Amino acid sequence: MILQTLFSFAFIIYLFYAQRIQAMTMLRQIETSLRKIKSYRDKSRETAIEAIKEYGKPEKDPTPQVERFMDHFMIPPVDMDPSGVVQKLGKILNVREHTFQQEVEQMAPEATVPQRNNLENLLEASLALNMFYKVIRHYYLMGKKTMNIYVIMQIHMILPMLIQQIEAYSAALQAFKDGIPIGDSVGPIVAAKLINGAPTREVAKEMVAGEIKFEGRRVIVTKAFGPGGSVGKPGDAIQNLIEEENGKVRMLITVDAAGKLEGEDVGEIAEGVGAAIGGPGVEKYKMEKAAIDNDVPLYAVAIKQGMEHVVAPLVEELMEATDKAVSSVKGLILDYSDEGDTIIVAGIGNTVGVGQ
């Protein structure tokens, strides 16, 4: 009888408080993740400060500057009138890049250029982790304050995907601190393998190009200037190279890392058309514009990888995939161009730990 009453009582309680119990369970799970994210964020800040002290030999403690940097933000341009929005975004991104360079220069005056580039990337990873932490904390505290299940559910539902991204960013700390190539470096590695020690020259900001002969064709290969962490300005490089050739370019091949779908193998190579380049879209726009204005067909080679590989130290499968991608690029050149043609190949991605 007592048990029956208890059972009925529990049922009635659950009937009225089920949502609250669910909200509390979800909040508890978010809280556990938030602690993990906080430890990642703190570790990233410590790593950045250590690296600045080690390479930059600053006179004063860089901690306040690093903490200020971690709250840096960028306001995207207004897109109600889309005309010229790419140029506006490009300008803002240039200012951001310049600001980051200046900040790092002040924080680490003794660091070499590649070290400064790596520190800049390291600080960007810390900034991203700080942003993730703050946004998740915002929803957690708001959910805790209001006990509104819909506020809590919003963050709870996307938490596994966010954790995946956060773990990827935290893996980047080791890579940028020690100058280790990352998953995104596959494009520059393919380009460097094609250049194969040929002399290079600067073709745009932080972009170099080398010329090789392949089966009677002239192949101009461009990549970001390494080995410091940089993606360069591939759009500008391609624009300048096409201009130099007076538009007489038979084909433009871009090689880049691409997100793999679940079930696909890491290091799978796929060929396609279009400009293989990520980012905010400014460089892609420049590339497409230069290609369309000069009637240059765009071909792409993608090296598939998971989100956890993109900024983490390069894994063996991806290193091996770069050889396959080189063969793929050569195959495309042979299939779609003739002897005497000029071809541009661009290795897109971060060139950390990759020379030319």
Next chain:
Amino acid sequence: MKRMADSDTAPLAGGARQNWISLGLMVVVGAIALASLYMGFREYGDNNIETAFMYILIGVSGFIAIGFSFFRAKPVAKTKTGPKEVEVVTTLECPQCNLKRVRSHQVGDYIFKMDEPCTRCEGHMTITRINARKDPKKKD
């Protein structure tokens, strides 16, 4: 910049206190479940199948709930968790005699860097690969 305090992520019912409440609840549920099972088997012995079934159901549900709580509960990290570092190796190759050498990654290594002199011939070894060592425990 304002340092983010630990209290931002304070547990809902206040850290250790919450653990005691959870433990207390589990003990109460366990006791009820045990008593219920006892009653269930006694009723079964008296041939009251319907009542026995209800008691046993409550008892089993109680133990399932406790088991589920244990399964879901994550141990509180005593040490600070953080991102794990992977072991990175550098592969050097001599372009003249094809001698290959693999060593741990050193700061300053980069792919296509002319590094140390070759131990077999007069040439210089070039870094051809830098990659994370495969974790043998990790499945693809």
